[in-house]
Amino acid sequence: MEKFKDLYFNKYKEEALQLLKKLVSYKSVLDEYKPNTLAPFGTEAKECLNYMLDYASKDGFKTYNADNYAGHIDFGNGSETLGLLAHLDVVPVEGQVWESNPFEVRISDGKMYGRGVADDKGPVVASYIAMKMLKDLGINPSKKVRLILGCDEESGSRCIEHYFEKMPKPNMAFSPDADFPGIYGEKGNMSYDILFENDNVITSFDSGTRYNIVPCDAKATLNIDLKKEFYEYLKETSLKGEVIGDTYYIHGLSAHAMCPEKGINAATKLMDFIAKYSDSKLAKFVSEFFSDDTLGKKIGYNDYDGEMKNLTSNFALVKFDNNNAKIGINCRLPKDSDIKLIEDKVSIATAKYGYKYEIIHATGTHYVSKDSPLMSTLYNSYKKITGDNINKPQTIGGGTYAHDLEGAVAFGPLFPGREDVCHIANEYMSIEDFDKMTEIYFDALYELTK
Numbered sequence: 001m002e003k004f005k006d007l008y009f010n011k012y013k014e015e016a017l018q019l020l021k022k023l024v025s026y027k028s029v030l031d032e033y034k035p036n037t038l039a040p041f042g043t044e045a046k047e048c049l050n051y052m053l054d055y056a057s058k059d060g061f062k063t064y065n066a067d068n069y070a071g072h073i074d075f076g077n078g079s080e081t082l083g084l085l086a087h088l089d090v091v092p093v094e095g096q097v098w099e100s101n102p103f104e105v106r107i108s109d110g111k112m113y114g115r116g117v118a119d120d121k122g123p124v125v126a127s128y129i130a131m132k133m134l135k136d137l138g139i140n141p142s143k144k145v146r147l148i149l150g151c152d153e154e155s156g157s158r159c160i161e162h163y164f165e166k167m168p169k170p171n172m173a174f175s176p177d178a179d180f181p182g183i184y185g186e187k188g189n190m191s192y193d194i195l196f197e198n199d200n201v202i203t204s205f206d207s208g209t210r211y212n213i214v215p216c217d218a219k220a221t222l223n224i225d226l227k228k229e230f231y232e233y234l235k236e237t238s239l240k241g242e243v244i245g246d247t248y249y250i251h252g253l254s255a256h257a258m259c260p261e262k263g264i265n266a267a268t269k270l271m272d273f274i275a276k277y278s279d280s281k282l283a284k285f286v287s288e289f290f291s292d293d294t295l296g297k298k299i300g301y302n303d304y305d306g307e308m309k310n311l312t313s314n315f316a317l318v319k320f321d322n323n324n325a326k327i328g329i330n331c332r333l334p335k336d337s338d339i340k341l342i343e344d345k346v347s348i349a350t351a352k353y354g355y356k357y358e359i360i361h362a363t364g365t366h367y368v369s370k371d372s373p374l375m376s377t378l379y380n381s382y383k384k385i386t387g388d389n390i391n392k393p394q395t396i397g398g399g400t401y402a403h404d405l406e407g408a409v410a411f412g413p414l415f416p417g418r419e420d421v422c423h424i425a426n427e428y429m430s431i432e433d434f435d436k437m438t439e440i441y442f443d444a445l446y447e448l449t450k
Contacts, residue, residue, distance in 0.1 A: 083170030214263030
């Protein structure tokens with residue numbers, strides 16, 4: 001609509017920035033899931049959700065809180081519902097080197113830095129401001145527009161599962177939590193643990209915080225002295241690390257599990273060193289089946305689909321001390337049949353070493369026709385605002401709330417050619433992209449409900 005730019009830049013842009021600053025200030029990172037409590041995903045997540053709902057209520061929107069698991073903001077009174085599914089939780093920052101406080105928006109060179117500005121608090125604000133502008137313009141949508149906000153997307157989406165036990169699913173929906181010009185297919189997602197009891201060389205090992213992040217730091221305590229060899233290994237590989245007492249540290253680079261090849265996996269690098277200079281059973285296992293392999297070729301479950309491309313495998317966690325002895329792996333699957341393929345290959349690999357495995361969760365692929373009315377309308381809004389007729393909707397390895405809603409798709413916020421900074425240090429979004437994203441959502445909501 002013609003009125004957007006004047007209204008947005010003169011009235012709403014500063015409000016959007018201040019709201020984003022407030023949301024980012026909440027450290028809404030899951031520490032421990034506590035079901036059936038007042039803060040199931042932590043106090044910060046609860047407070048962030050309640051702040052956003054209270055803010056919308058003061059603006060005249062109807063809101064709903066589903067036991068601090070999730071909530072929604074409604075605009076309009078249509079008999080059908082258009083859902084926008086976004087999340088307020090963020091991934092951890094521990095082990096990452098930030099140039100500023102990750103929970104305080106820093107603006108530099110036309111970019112906004114902070115945990116969540118891209119994934120997913122920035123899109124939450126853009127979606128909300130688009131709704132508010134339509135409301136303030138007196139637009140009466142033919143469908144109810146419902147912005148649904150979850151607090152556990154990064155750790156299993158138990159928030160949305162609980163929410164939909166209490167509220168009906170929308171008639172159509174999109175999630176502002178992926179890429180432009182749109183995502184009509186998402187790979188399957190599977191996580192599994194490898195379980196062991198002890199090791200002959202390693203006495204403790206700690207690396208990783210989430211299945212969906214490449215671990216950027218790893219530390220291991222050994223019962224043999226390999227200090228000299230370790231510093232030679234660091235020099236040979238150009239890796240950073242140190243030894244303190246009997247504990248060996250390696251530093252890598254985090255990345256999203258859907259593209260683990262973009263990271264430097266500190267856990268496998270440290271295991272490689274131990275395997276090279278000792279007879280550690282655990283390190284030999286990791287080196288044989290996982291090191292320097294993000295496609296699952298070594299273990300044998302690599303697969304490919306012409307549309308969804310390669311299966312990816314992220315060696316995500318090692319937790320080994322007096323209380324834990326497990327390795328955690330996350331895979332993104334181009335075919336539903338890959339779930340069985342992975343189980344078969346992991347069973348063979350673990351049996352060879354006398355280890356066991358356990359499937360943590362597994363979901364199949366999600367696919368919607370790229371020519372569906374919803375995807376077509378969203379794509380047209382993108383083209384109208386950006387003038388980009390070259391880039392097309394695609395499929396991804398990441399998973400969004402759209403995955404479990406029939407006919408739902410993901411739409412933005414990452415523009416073609418932009419750096420994917422989700423889950424890594426110094427996450428940012430350019431102010432120009434934020435403004436453009438808000439305009440696209442504004443136009444899309446208008447077109448979908450006129």
